[in-house]
Amino acid sequence: MGLIYSATESSNLMSNLTTNLSLTRTTITQLRTGSQQVVNKLFKRLMAKNSPELLIKLEKGCFLS
Numbered sequence: 001m002g003l004i005y006s007a008t009e010s011s012n013l014m015s016n017l018t019t020n021l022s023l024t025r026t027t028i029t030q031l032r033t034g035s036q037q038v039v040n041k042l043f044k045r046l047m048a049k050n051s052p053e054l055l056i057k058l059e060k061g062c063f064l065s
Helices: 008-052 051-059
Strands: none
Touching: 008 051
């Protein structure tokens, strides 16, 4: 018994792998964006609780003037 090469199966495999890679990259980008949003919200809550004046300056773009 030997392996039989199938150009169609090989092409389908390459296509599926390409699609999986693309979906993985999209998922990673979405996870990165989501985690940044969570960190930003947590930071704002922490700042609002501990230093509301600094939070207002940060939101206005007046960084520690």
